[in-house]
Amino acid sequence: MIYNLYIFNPDGQCLYYGEWNRTKASGLSSDEEYKLVYGMLYSLKPFVTRLSPATSDSFRYFKTDKYKLTMYETQSGTKFVINTATDWSSNVINNILHTLYKDVFVEFAVKNPMMSLSE
Amino acid sequence: SSGINAEWPLRPGMSINKAPVNGTFTRSGQPIMEVVNDPKAYPLTVSFGRGKIGANEKLMLASTFHSLYAISSKISPVEKSSGIRMMETDEFVLHCFQTITGVKFFIIVDHKQTACEPLLHRIYQLYTDYVLKNPFYLIDMPIRCELFDQNMKKIIDQVERANVYNSATLS
Numbered sequence: 001m002i003y004n005l006y007i008f009n010p011d012g013q014c015l016y017y018g019e020w021n022r023t024k025a026s027g028l029s030s031d032e033e034y035k036l037v038y039g040m041l042y043s044l045k046p047f048v049t050r051l052s053p054a055t056s057d058s059f060r061y062f063k064t065d066k067y068k069l070t071m072y073e074t075q076s077g078t079k080f081v082i083n084t085a086t087d088w089s090s091n092v093i094n095n096i097l098h099t100l101y102k103d104v105f106v107e108f109a110v111k112n113p114m115m116s117l118s119e
Numbered sequence: 120s121s122g123i124n125a126e127w128p129l130r131p132g133m134s135i136n137k138a139p140v141n142g143t144f145t146r147s148g149q150p151i152m153e154v155v156n157d158p159k160a161y162p163l164t165v166s167f168g169r170g171k172i173g174a175n176e177k178l179m180l181a182s183t184f185h186s187l188y189a190i191s192s193k194i195s196p197v198e199k200s201s202g203i204r205m206m207e208t209d210e211f212v213l214h215c216f217q218t219i220t221g222v223k224f225f226i227i228v229d230h231k232q233t234a235c236e237p238l239l240h241r242i243y244q245l246y247t248d249y250v251l252k253n254p255f256y257l258i259d260m261p262i263r264c265e266l267f268d269q270n271m272k273k274i275i276d277q278v279e280r281a282n283v284y285n286s287a288t289l290s
Contacts, residue, residue: 003196022196033194040190047183050172051227054210062206066197083196090207 003083010077072097
């Protein structure tokens with residue numbers, strides 16, 4: 001079960017939000033919610049770096065008791081964030097996100113001359 | 120040059136010529152810069168590393184995690200979600216257990232470590248036995264209870280012995 005998907009550009013703006021089986025609204029306006037999600041991921045980065053025993057590390061996913069949030073960050077800093085049911089395997093999710101990036105985002109968004117990637 | 124991260128200061132735990140360093144002094148009390156600037160000391164081996172996390176930094180990291188935990192519950196697309204139970208990065212896994220009173224225990228382990236939930240429960244048990252029942256302990260203050268530390272060490276040693284056993288029998 002996929003709940004929702006966010007795509008953020010490197011500056012933190014939400015380029016795309018999709019929702020499928022979401023049953024609970026966050027109680028915030030869309031803009032506020034996007035900022036909160038991005039802010040959480042932004043704070044997670046130094047947290048992970050500081051705690052990690054290795055020299056460089058990046059966050060992959062987290063699970064609560066009800067959903068799993070997976071993040072896929074491209075080299076250019078675009079972040080794909082997807083919330084799914086907890087039992088989904090990381091391999092499956094990462095494949096989906098990678099395919100989404102390669103075959104959808106790059107093809108139709110990046111290569112689209114009419115689309116500006118800062119909004 | 121090779122393998123040195125520019126952000127890493129020469130901090131406790133790092134070494135010069137294999138002798139561990141304490142702040143900006145070597146163990147024998149000599150300022151490090153003196154050693155580095157003295158041509159007679161070369162060739163010199165200096166090792167850098169991520170510094171030990173100080174007490175203040177621990178508090179900051181814990182607060183950050185507390186907020187992340189709360190946010191993860193708030194942005195949930197599904198009703199009644201808890202906060203982060205488990206988080207995975209390339210190099211480690213973090214498990215968190217929140218008690219009914221809101222106290223959070225979180226542990227950082229490698230990908231091979233199993234049975235983290237029971238471990239967290241056992242540590243919670245230690246907390247209630249050796250910290251909360253300690254009449255000299257003040258709630259919400261840093262824990263400085265000897266019995267807690269001793270028993271924590273025992274549990275961790277047990278886990279590590281089990282890890283060695285498991286890796287020996289599986290290989």
